[in-house]
Amino acid sequence: MNHNRYLLPHSFQRIGWALLIACPILLGIFLWIFNGAELIPQKYSRFGTLIIYLVAAFSALFVGLSEEKQEDEFIHSLRLRSVALTAFVCFVLMILSAVIVDTLVAFRVQNMGVFFSFYQLFNSIIFAFFVYIVIFRYRLYKYRKEASHEE
Amino acid sequence: MKNNIRVERAILRISQQELADAIGVTRQTIYAIENDKFIPSTELALKMSAYFGKTVNELFSL
Structure with missing residues (x-):
């Protein structure tokens, strides 16, 4: 019986976990860039927030909605x-x-x-x-x- | 719903993993069925009955 009609292939799960791990790392990098080192003006910090939001969203989607090895x-x-x-x-x-x-x-x-x-x-x-x-x-x-x- | 999958498995002397591989499911599915935590679909029940050479009624009962 086909149960995986709405699920992504299993390989997406690995990508999802990698993105999930990348989230706090990116957050740390952006905090350092915008607040600590101030390499980029503060007014551009919303792009950093957007990137973290997108990475978190795709990681949640890939981990949550990809099939297991044996579904x-x-x-x-x-x-x-x-x-x-x-x-x-x-x-x-x-x-x-x-x-x-x-x-x-x-x-x-x-x-x-x-x-x-x-x-x-x-x-x-x-x-x-x-x-x-x-x-x-x-x-x-x-x-x-x-x-x-x-x- | 009760079942005697564990008994039939013991008669054939096969492990949960061997049964799972034979009918194309995971080991935890067999574990969940044997412990009455999951009621299999008609398709899976028929696969099990074909594997054990028994009718579905002999494997599962209310």
């Missing part, structure tokens, strides 16, 4: 269950962050930047992708570990 119906069902759990987790975080931000706005709390950042993060599709990757990978790891103990 079968059990892994397919794990994916579906992980998507369902991801939807619940993201929904709860989204509602909580909205309630917290609205409450803080109502009480006129100062320095709300960090709360707005979390609010934006929890509403982002890339964040949902990363939650899905963590849930799916953990479940897959758990089953592989359990199966390795059986004869």
